[in-house]
Amino acid sequence: MSNQELINEYKDQVKSLGDKVKELSKELEDKDAKIKRQLILIEQKDSDILKLEEKIEKTKETVSKL
DSSP: OOHHHHHHHHHHHHHHHHHHHHHHHHHHHHHHHHHHHHHHHHHHHHHHHHHHHHHHHHHHHHHHHO
């Protein structure tokens, strides 16, 4: 192989690796966003559970007074 061919092959490999890095970075950002959305949903569920527990306790108190 000539030097020019080696240089061209090297450039192709560098470009290919750069593209792969961009692709993996995008995947990572997407997964990070998905995880953040899931955490928000979990926090909302926890809040909902606490509110339901409070309602159950109030209902128990009301029933026990009857």
